Amino acid sequence: MFLGEPCTVNEVEAPIVRRIFQEFAQGRSPRAIAQSLNKEDVPGPAGRSWGPSTIYGNWQRGTGILNNELYIGRLVWNRQQFIKDPNTERRQARLNPESKWVIEEVPHLRIIEDSLWISVKKRQRESRSQVMTKDKASVPSVHADPVTSSQAFSSVEAAVGDSPRSVNPTTVAPPPETKELATIC
Numbered sequence: 001m002f003l004g005e006p007c008t009v010n011e012v013e014a015p016i017v018r019r020i021f022q023e024f025a026q027g028r029s030p031r032a033i034a035q036s037l038n039k040e041d042v043p044g045p046a047g048r049s050w051g052p053s054t055i056y057g058n059w060q061r062g063t064g065i066l067n068n069e070l071y072i073g074r075l076v077w078n079r080q081q082f083i084k085d086p087n088t089e090r091r092q093a094r095l096n097p098e099s100k101w102v103i104e105e106v107p108h109l110r111i112i113e114d115s116l117w118i119s120v121k122k123r124q125r126e127s128r129s130q131v132m133t134k135d136k137a138s139v140p141s142v143h144a145d146p147v148t149s150s151q152a153f154s155s156v157e158a159a160v161g162d163s164p165r166s167v168n169p170t171t172v173a174p175p176p177e178t179k180e181l182a183t184i185c
Contacts, residue, residue: 007106007109008108008109009108009109009111009182010182013182014111014182016037016042016182017065017071017111017112017182018111018112018116020033020037020055020065020066021065021066021071021112021116021117021120022116024055024066024120024123025116025119025120025123027123029052030052030053030055030056030066031052033050033052033055034049034050034051034052034054034055035050037050038050056124059124059128060095061079061080061093061095062076062079066120066124070106070109071109071110071111071112071117071182072110072112072114072117073105073106073107073108073109073110074103074104074105074106075103075104075105075106075109076101076102076103077101077102077103077104078096078100078101078102079095079096079101080093080094080095080096081093081094081096082094111182
């Protein structure tokens with residue numbers, strides 16, 4: 001799957017990911033979760049410490065533990081691209097249109113159940129809604145919801161027809177930094 005190597009669930013890291021999902025669904029903030037993981041000396045991704053953004057990430061870009069669809073058995077490639085700003089020469093992430101995403105169902109890597117995923121997505125939507133209500137200047141004119149579990153698994157149907165999602169993901173090499181927490185590739 002990744003550059004010719006099959007991935008498996010990392011049974012040491014998977015309970016950490018499940019714990020993060022459960023605690024967030026129960027109302028704990030990403031900051032509180034990160035603080036408790038660091039206090040317990042639980043190693044974060046790449047051996048670094050935990051931070052709130054590592055957990056919450058960016059729902060539109062699919063970053064962060066709580067937005068990683070791999071944990072529900074769905075691998076998404078080409079979600080974003082990086083361009084270089086000609087003025088600063090710094091890389092900037094840009095979201096690709098969903099039609100360019102390459103999606104593969106990988107049920108053997110699933111570690112989060114539908115009910116927990118849906119609960120987390122609902123809480124994230126409610127949190128964004130509260131923030132946007134408090135700061136009306138930041139309300140985007142068009143607001144897409146994150147992928148829900150039912151949408152995530154509808155890609156099985158989409159991959160059968162003439163959908164752009166029917167691209168064979170084995171023909172597209174993922175970026176080398178694709179290793180995710182709780183997987184071994």
